[in-house]
Amino acid sequence: MDHKETKDVLAYLRLIDNPNDDIAFRRAVNVPAKRVPDRAFDTLTTFARKQHISLYAALKRSNEVWPSVETPCENKCFVRLIEYLQKAAQEMSIPELINEVLDKSGYEDFIQKNYPKYTMQYVFDMIEFARTFDSEGKGRNEFLEEIAFMTDADKDDSIDAVNLLSGHRCKGLEFDLVYIIGLEDGILPHANAIESGSRFDAMEEERRLFYVMLTRAKKYLFITSAKERESKFNIVSRPVSRFVRELSKKGEL
Numbered sequence: 574m575d576h577k578e579t580k581d582v583l584a585y586l587r588l589i590d591n592p593n594d595d596i597a598f599r600r601a602v603n604v605p606a607k608r609v610p611d612r613a614f615d616t617l618t619t620f621a622r623k624q625h626i627s628l629y630a631a632l633k634r635s636n637e638v639w640p641s642v643e644t645p646c647e648n649k650c651f652v653r654l655i656e657y658l659q660k661a662a663q664e665m666s667i668p669e670l671i672n673e674v675l676d677k678s679g680y681e682d683f684i685q686k687n688y689p690k691y692t693m694q695y696v697f698d699m700i701e702f703a704r705t706f707d708s709e710g711k712g713r714n715e716f717l718e719e720i721a722f723m724t725d726a727d728k729d730d731s732i733d734a735v736n737l738l739s740g741h742r743c744k745g746l747e748f749d750l751v752y753i754i755g756l757e758d759g760i761l762p763h764a765n766a767i768e769s770g771s772r773f774d775a776m777e778e779e780r781r782l783f784y785v786m787l788t789r790a791k792k793y794l795f796i797t798s799a800k801e802r803e804s805k806f807n808i809v810s811r812p813v814s815r816f817v818r819e820l821s822k823k824g825e826l
Contacts (some may be wrong), residue, residue: 590717592655593629616638616639670702681693756797757802758813
């Protein structure tokens with residue numbers, strides 16, 4: 574999955590899933606064609622920062638970003654494309670959505686005209702991988718999470734480097750030293766589990782995940798939380814995870 578073509582398509586999928594993903598926006602907006610030139614991108618970035626909004630939200634307000642010029646057709650078309658794909662994503666399977674991205678963005682035609690024939694095979698392999706998620710009843714979020722960590726998991730373990738993994742991806746692995754970050758109510762346990770209230774199984778699933786993360790450490794374990802965290806351009810305070818507090822009450826910390 575570590576190829577330019579798959580990363581380009583994944584940028585579209587991530588932006589569809591989360592319009593506030595500025596990293597995905599920076600990649601998707603300029604493939605297959607460069608819609609926002611470098612100098613214009615600087616202006617867009619400055620506007621987004623001043624308004625405390627995402628780059629995509631700023632692009633939707635192009636008439637404010639560049640008030641002295643008519644909004645370029647490329648900007649309007651990209652916004653319409655993402656809005657269309659967001660609606661399509663509600664009804665399409667992951668493979669269908671990837672094919673729709675390739676078609677509507679013109680990316681497949683661009684690759685076939687400008688690159689060797691085998692290049693699109695990287696994307697086709699990703700579509701086949703996505704089909705396994707559909708067959709297992711998994712959703713787009715799980716697919717994107719799996720893809721995000723796949724490259725790291727496939728790297729040579731002999732290299733002296735930090736392994737970054739999600740809680741779900743670390744099952745079955747062990748390390749001498751483990752850092753668990755973000756142990757706050759709303760992150761672990763997830764806000765959905767907290768809000769579910771009477772759903773005992775939702776909270777227990779989060780607790781089991783926490784246990785899995787704890788037991789990945791063979792020698793040293795560090796757990797951390799933040800007093801304040803940025804969320805949707807606001808600074809919010811969250812209490813330390815109730816799971817950590819439970820350990821403290823049991824005298825296990």
